[in-house]
Amino acid sequence: MGKTVTFQLLREVSNDDQAFIRRMIDTFIRQLNEDLPKFKEAFKQKDIEFLTKICHRLKSSLNYMDMMAERDLCAFLVGALRAGHFPNQELLQLIERLEKGKSR
Numbered sequence: 001m002g003k004t005v006t007f008q009l010l011r012e013v014s015n016d017d018q019a020f021i022r023r024m025i026d027t028f029i030r031q032l033n034e035d036l037p038k039f040k041e042a043f044k045q046k047d048i049e050f051l052t053k054i055c056h057r058l059k060s061s062l063n064y065m066d067m068m069a070e071r072d073l074c075a076f077l078v079g080a081l082r083a084g085h086f087p088n089q090e091l092l093q094l095i096e097r098l099e100k101g102k103s104r
Helices: 007-014 017-047 050-063 068-082 088-101
Strands: none
Touching: 007 017, 007 050, 017 050, 017 088, 050 068, 050 088, 068 088
16 A cells, blocks of 8 residues: 655645645646656656756655655755766656656
């Protein structure tokens, strides 16, 4: 059984405003749907600059979406990519987790 998503941080910053929370979740999913194909293409092209940028941007959004493992993976990837490494397995893992996360 999967982890229960509470959106604790999102609830805290919105004073539990359900309409605001729903808008933030919808915005996150919409942005993820736009970014994921670009991320996959950047992965194929080994575009370290773009991958670093998107991983950095995703970190805070993932935090609000209670996707802590994915947030931590992004933090790792930002460091690795900035150091000039191209961690194939971890990048593939992030892609897979983001695809699954859209349905959570």
